[in-house]
Amino acid sequence: MTLAVFFGCTFIAFGPALGLFVFTIARDPLRIIILIAGAFFWLVSLLLSSLIWFIAVKASDPRDEPLQKGLLIFGVMFSVLLQEAFRFLYYKLLRKAIEGLVALSEDGCSPISIQQMAYVAGVGFGLMSGAFSMINLLADTLGPGTVGIHGDSQLYFLTSAFMTMVLIFLHTFWGILFFHGCEHRRWWEITAVVVMHLAVSGSVCGVDPAPSRDPEVLRDVPVPSHPCPSLHPGGKSGHHLLCNIFSPELGDPGQSLWGRHWVHLRQPANWCGLL
């Protein structure tokens, strides 16, 4: 849809995060390190959950639709749980880091508190998850077409951008809440974060706004190299993050009319799983 939409969606999705970064994180190198490490932890959690899901899909029969659907739901839930587990691991790591920082400092005080670390870690998780959510869409906004030829809403890009913005905020809040819960041993806070995360993931994946007239969405499944089936025939589909990690080289040689073989990322449409 051209540059206007590309920039519009980028600013909507990442504008607030940019503001947070520029004014609260960028000036302190320690915070930047924590941000990047947080992003990295999120990435690793996604990698592991993708690996598990990929193995599960490869081991199963690609033609069995309910099984594939079930595997996808399982994949999403497992991914959410793994992300929270990594958040906990990161918390542990940061706790250790604080001890180290206290030892290194001159006045026995850590230059950064655990609450600040929680906030920055949340932003880190959010940014990376937003990036995975949005980058492919942004790539498609540069082409001349807009969503809709199969009956989907035209506002797809706009809503995706807003969802990404919300997602980044959510991760930030969850980070703060989670670390607070771990710090003060309030398990209900941790549980609340996990439950909220599952709920948001599940609700977005399960939304089926208009039945897609695209039967190809189902045909994704039989191609053995393609591990990204859709959630259900009408749905907005699957866990494309899992696909993102696991199928950079996979994909079918489509468009071979002129003998040119595209090797492309096979991902289902997207709203899931970045959460």
Add this chain to the structure above:
Amino acid sequence: MAALGVFACPTLSWGGANLSSPVPSRGEMRGCFFPPGSCQGNSVERKIYIPLNKTAPCVRLLNATHQIGCQSSISGDTGVIHVVEKEEDLNWVLADGPHPPYMILLDGNLFNRRVMLQLKGTSRVSGLAVAIAKPSPPQGFSPGLKCPNDGFGVYSKDYGPQFAHCNNTVWNPLGSGLSYEDFDFPIFLLEDANETQVIKQCYQDHNVPRDGSGPEYPLCAMQLFSHMHAVTSTVTCMRRSSLQSTFSINPEVIDLLSQYSIPLSACAFLTPPVHALQIDSHSFFWNIAPGAESAVSSFVTHLAAAEALHKASDVHLLQRNIMFTFFQGETFDYIGSSRMVYDMEKDKFPLRLDNIHSFVEMNQVALRNASVLWMHTDPVSRLNKSVEVQVRILLDILSNSSVGANVTLQEAGYSQPLPPSSFQRFLRARHIPGVVLTDHRTAFQNRYYQSMYDTPENIQMQYPEGLSPEETLEYVTDTAKSLAEVATVVARALYRLAGGANNTSAIQADPKTVSRMLYGFLIKMNNSWFQSIIKPDIKGILGDVPQHYVAVSSPVNTTYLVQYVLANLTGTVVNLTKEECLNPEKTPSSEKELYEYAWVQGSLEPNSTARVPYCVRSTVRLSKALSPAFELRQWGSTEYSTWTESRWKEIRARIFLVASKELEIITLVVGIAILIFSLLTTYFINAKADVLFSIPRDPGAVAY
């Protein structure tokens, strides 16, 4: 007596991709990881675009002075779709429509010169997709020239000026010359009716004006990519290519149209009669060249005549030898025949021009009117007494050979020149006595000359319903029978010409072979007979719908197949093992210089998937058909063909919806607003954090 040498077949000096896919491409393998917008196949992309897979583009071809064909911009041309099914619909595109530029979906019946020139003149058209008309347009359609290969034949202002430039006879009156126009927008052919229907449905849903006002966004649009690298003319293109390849800057921009011609000689050379014709065709679109009447019918008849002669008992004892030749590239100013004449003049061919006793050519023989076959001769060379005598003998032999067959041979007479034929190139070099056999006396009977409608239906090939592919392969159509009769007549005449004295009634062409060849070359290449006669390593060339475009990477499928069919029909099976067959020089009695050995796959054993391969010995050779202009490096030659084809990177088409500019601007504005708002808010909250989040507690509390 000249020995048969192996014809050198140097590889094409300018690039050209290999023939690994059924449709040869000159694009590149591209890995796609994250470059924005160029990845195909992820679901978001599938929500947006519907790719059109069964299309054929119009590409750019260049000759010494001009460029023809079509071109798109480098990142494709986009336009709002408008379906034009009648002439009135054009007004919307040309004047009334509020959302130019338009991408037109044109009905095949409106694809004529008048409409196309109107579209060429306007800037409101960004591209064209033509839906192939089914059934073929009844009034005929030919995008070729009215006077094919004018200026490269034998008639010019110095030789028969009254016949030059079709002054005397217009051979292709339906020719609109559309293939030879230069368009600056892309034109694609939609071969699949389902895809055409999808486009029309999209148009109906979004683009039809309602209640008198214009249609509203989002609108259905199409994007066509067919950017051609070459421009202006062959001279410019070769110059640029040579500069680039000298400095290794970029890949070449142009490819020479070239092929291999197939001469077959029965034995030693002693003034043989030459029997020749063309095997290629062309239509407006790339690699769409069914050529049923213009090429296939004649070369199939030719092959059948070769088989009939081969079966005659005393063919080895004939006084003269017969050389059957198939020329490629004749559609483009006689590439194949001009190269062969050039090679003969320069002694690079085992045969010399003065060794040729006579020349018989067959052109377009499938649409005979009342079983008449016309014999055309060159009136100018017949003014010479000795040539006249020999031509007379030739004509008499031909007429006598038709006695008893259902073919009436009639002379076209002195007032008629030769039709466009390969023989004209030979006449340019020497006054050889020769005859061209066609089914038309003046204008072509073929109303779809050099177009995509020159299909089996054009030559009335009809099969009954419900036959399996094997049964269809073996079924003998009426067209096959009629072509077999022509082949019989020609074979008998050649026998007489070569000095045969016996009764010719035994020489008969087999309608079954003709039928199988017609099926294979026109309907389905991948049939059991073709599979059994080719080498195992090239079985990939048997694609589905046969096309006979000359192309740049050689040899094309048609050349290979004709070579192997000829080898099968005129060769002998020899009892050699695979190693001996593939290395005949090691066997003492193989006479490698005289014969070619091919190890072919053979047919399937019954109830098994294994094949029984065998060795075929034949005298079929390939000879390079690159225009002499390229050998001599005369890119601007007016003597020889200088046709080249542009190179391109990608060719594809897709449809999608476009959003209104307002929505795009709103998105951008909202984005900028959110960005600025969030920056300001964050700044203020951060600056005033101690005020906003003050907790009246001990200093150990942390603030954000």
